[in-house]
Amino acid sequence: xxxxxxxxxxxxxxVARVLKLVLQQEGYKVACVNTGREALEVFAGLQPDVxxxxxxxxxxxxxxxxxxxxxxxxxxxxxxxxxxxxxESENREWVHELGNISFLGKPVSPRxxxxxxxxxxxxxxxx
Amino acid sequence: xxxNQQTSVNIGNEKIGIGMIAxxxxxxxxxxxxxxxxxxxxxxREIQQQGTGLVRLxxxxxxxxxxxxxxxxGMLRVLKETLASRHFAFAAVMNVDGLSLAEHVTPGIVVPxxxxxxxxxxxxxxxxxxxxxxxxxxEYFAPIMEQGELQAFVRLGYLEPGFALNTAQxxxxxxxxxxxFMLTPIFYFLIKKEIKPLTQISSQLQALLKKTESTDPxxxxxxxxxxxxxxxxTVVEAAYKHIDALEAKQTNSVVxxxxxxxxxxxxxxxxxxxxxAILVADESGQVSYTSNKTHDLLGTHQGEVLGSNLADFCDxxxxxxxxxxxxxxxxxxxxxxxxxxxxxxxxxxxxxISGFPLFSQKNGQQLLGTVFALRDVTxxxxxxxxxxxxxxxxAHELKTPLNVLFMYSxxxxxxxxxxxxxxxxxxNVIHDETERISQMIDNLLNLTMIExxxxxxxxxxxxxxxxxxxxxxxxxxxKLVQTxxxxxxxxxxxxxxxxxxxxxRVCINNLISNAIKYxxxxxKIELSAEHQDNEIIIRVRDTGIGISAxxxxxxxxxxFRSDDAEVRKRTGHGLGLSLVNEIVKLHHGKxxxxxxPGEGSEFVITFNxxxxxxxxxx
Numbered sequence: 001x002x003x004x005x006x007x008x009x010x011x012x013x014x015v016a017r018v019l020k021l022v023l024q025q026e027g028y029k030v031a032c033v034n035t036g037r038e039a040l041e042v043f044a045g046l047q048p049d050v051x052x053x054x055x056x057x058x059x060x061x062x063x064x065x066x067x068x069x070x071x072x073x074x075x076x077x078x079x080x081x082x083x084x085x086x087x088e089s090e091n092r093e094w095v096h097e098l099g100n101i102s103f104l105g106k107p108v109s110p111r112x113x114x115x116x117x118x119x120x121x122x123x124x125x126x127x
Numbered sequence: 128x129x130x131n132q133q134t135s136v137n138i139g140n141e142k143i144g145i146g147m148i149a150x151x152x153x154x155x156x157x158x159x160x161x162x163x164x165x166x167x168x169x170x171x172r173e174i175q176q177q178g179t180g181l182v183r184l185x186x187x188x189x190x191x192x193x194x195x196x197x198x199x200x201g202m203l204r205v206l207k208e209t210l211a212s213r214h215f216a217f218a219a220v221m222n223v224d225g226l227s228l229a230e231h232v233t234p235g236i237v238v239p240x241x242x243x244x245x246x247x248x249x250x251x252x253x254x255x256x257x258x259x260x261x262x263x264x265x266e267y268f269a270p271i272m273e274q275g276e277l278q279a280f281v282r283l284g285y286l287e288p289g290f291a292l293n294t295a296q297x298x299x300x301x302x303x304x305x306x307x308f309m310l311t312p313i314f315y316f317l318i319k320k321e322i323k324p325l326t327q328i329s330s331q332l333q334a335l336l337k338k339t340e341s342t343d344p345x346x347x348x349x350x351x352x353x354x355x356x357x358x359x360x361t362v363v364e365a366a367y368k369h370i371d372a373l374e375a376k377q378t379n380s381v382v383x384x385x386x387x388x389x390x391x392x393x394x395x396x397x398x399x400x401x402x403x404a405i406l407v408a409d410e411s412g413q414v415s416y417t418s419n420k421t422h423d424l425l426g427t428h429q430g431e432v433l434g435s436n437l438a439d440f441c442d443x444x445x446x447x448x449x450x451x452x453x454x455x456x457x458x459x460x461x462x463x464x465x466x467x468x469x470x471x472x473x474x475x476x477x478x479x480i481s482g483f484p485l486f487s488q489k490n491g492q493q494l495l496g497t498v499f500a501l502r503d504v505t506x507x508x509x510x511x512x513x514x515x516x517x518x519x520x521x522a523h524e525l526k527t528p529l530n531v532l533f534m535y536s537x538x539x540x541x542x543x544x545x546x547x548x549x550x551x552x553x554x555n556v557i558h559d560e561t562e563r564i565s566q567m568i569d570n571l572l573n574l575t576m577i578e579x580x581x582x583x584x585x586x587x588x589x590x591x592x593x594x595x596x597x598x599x600x601x602x603x604x605x606k607l608v609q610t611x612x613x614x615x616x617x618x619x620x621x622x623x624x625x626x627x628x629x630x631x632r633v634c635i636n637n638l639i640s641n642a643i644k645y646x647x648x649x650x651k652i653e654l655s656a657e658h659q660d661n662e663i664i665i666r667v668r669d670t671g672i673g674i675s676a677x678x679x680x681x682x683x684x685x686x687f688r689s690d691d692a693e694v695r696k697r698t699g700h701g702l703g704l705s706l707v708n709e710i711v712k713l714h715h716g717k718x719x720x721x722x723x724p725g726e727g728s729e730f731v732i733t734f735n736x737x738x739x740x741x742x743x744x745x
Contacts, residue, residue, distance in 0.1 A: 013698060020540065
């Protein structure tokens with residue numbers, strides 16, 4: 001069990017569900033929402049350490065969600081994992097601009113996600 | 128008609144009568160003239176014979192004998208007295224110097240002077256001269272010889288006989304004239320009898336010309352003319368037949384021209400029904416045909432375009448240039464087919480124009496002109512774009528459940544020691560998602576087939592109650608339904624309706640699936656059917672999350688999924704309702720939706736029990 005909290009935003013219920021399951025197995029505290037707007041609503045209360053988001057979602061997409069987070073006063077630099085089926089090059093500009101973003105191509109391997117997130121915290125624990 | 132003919136025949140008879148009277152008069156006049164002429168000639172000849180004879184006789188006498196001497200009466204005197212001839216003019220003796228020795232003259236006549244002829248051959252002869260009153264006188268003369276010497280001339284003069292009739296002659300002529308007159312009516316009746324068949328022929332010909340009822344010309348024919356009349360009848364009959372044949376020909380040509388008009392109309396409607404506009408130009412570049420769509424596309428008018436030159440009919444310069452170029456190329460057979468697209472800002476359209484050279488069907492080498500096919504391609508770009516979006520959408524919708532399958536299967540692989548809870552959940556998700564993919568592919572196939580028109584409708588008479596009960600039973604097996612209240616309410620005597628059972632089953636299943644999916648836990652679902660007049664009304668009602676007014680407009684669109692968070696919590700592919708809509712349309716039915724967000728939705732499908740048109744026809 002660790003103390004890290006993860007927020008997952010994906011409009012596909014089963015995707016969010018399986019990611020939640022595997023991350024819970026790793027001991028993370030996981031919250032799932034279906035839209036970017038919901039993610040922003042719960043963000044302040046949840047105080048997540050990592051945000052995992054889909055790009056295409058109703059009511060605020062992934063890019064708008066990250067922009068909103070980066071515009072916040074507090075915790076605006078938290079790492080974000082963006083899951084996308086579109087090409088990385090299409091998103092490179094805004095990803096570069098907004099900073100501290102990792103990409104996972106769809107279909108997202110739960111194994112890869114766990115490794116990526118574990119990497120953040122190993123790094124932060126080491127530092 | 129017959130009266131008129133009779134009148135004309137009578138008029139003909141009168142004419143003949145008058146003609147005959149006139150001709151008999153002419154005959155009488157000619158007879159009299161000939162008679163008089165003959166008589167005059169006869170008298171002239173008598174005078175001549177008498178004159179020449181007498182003058183020779185007198186020439187043989189002595190001068191004294193002729194003149195008379197003293198107590199004896201001269202021969203001349205005797206002659207004058209004895210010649211009772213009314214034509215006697217004078218008798219005279221003249222010496223060689225031309226002096227009159229003796230003369231006896233009819234009063235009023237002067238003996239004309241005479242030059243003594245020199246040659247002895249000219250001493251005997253005759254001559255003519257006119258008296259002072261203008262009366263012609265025939266003179267005969269001979270010499271009087273005494274001992275071989277010419278002593279004198281004896282001359283006898285006669286007046287030219289005139290035209291004169293005596294009483295006896297007048298009587299004779301009167302009898303002659305009478306006889307001729309008497310003959311006239313006889314001739315008249317004879318002629319009339321002879322021309323009777325001719326008048327019949329005339330009336331026959333008139334009838335023929337006017338094409339009146341045929342009368343048998345032979346019936347009243349005079350025996351003598353029977354053969355002729357029969358021949359004539361044959362000719363008339365042949366003429367009738369010829370006229371009939373001509374009339375039949377005319378009728379045929381009228382019928383075939385009507386047929387041609389009908390075929391032309393049919394061909395024109397076929398051309399008008401084509402999805403593209405047709406414009407035909409003849410060899411000289413004149414527009415000879417346009418289908419209706421041409422004018423919609425180019426913004427022209429039928430009356431203005433027909434007969435106008437290709438260079439003038441359209442306001443758009445680019446189009447005109449292209450069309451003229453195509454037409455010029457047709458003439459030199461430079462191409463098989465050309466195509467180009469043009470924007471028409473005037474009527475906000477984009478048109479594709481193809482030109483084809485038009486060759487004669489009989490002689491493939493003979494150019495008849497150019498055919499242009501014009502197609503409205505304004506929306507084609509949009510459709511292609513939609514098509515691209517559609518494929519992207521399908522790919523995305525198919526990929527989503529596959530992603531889920533991938534993720535769950537990997538999770539199961541990575542967690543061989545996974546909890547039973549996780550394993551069961553993964554198995555359930557995999558089951559659901561494969562079903563979702565399968566259902567989506569079915570829907571997609573059905574939808575595509577319906578849209579492409581390749582779906583084979585198998586309409587059959589379906590008993591509505593049985594059909595819905597069967598659907599109800601099948602859907603009741605769904606696990607989620609078992610947590611809800613699912614009712615079936617059917618009117619009595621629903622009867623039958625013509626449906627494709629398989630398609631309508633998909634349609635109602637989709638509605639019930641949605642009613643389940645978007646319902647709240649322990650919600651209600653009701654499938655019901657009723658009949659009104661000629662309609663069967665099927666309702667699927669739920670107590671689910673409902674549909675916003677905004678979404679209600681778009682809910683039947685392909686791949687539409689509401690952005691509503693409650694909707695997004697549930698899996699879906701946005702094809703179910705659009706397929707429902709297509710199937711209902713395919714059955715010429717109606718679908719209506721009423722819904723309130725948070726309270727539930729009701730879909731109402733109405734099918735016609737039978738086509739009203741069919742009913743009317745029966």
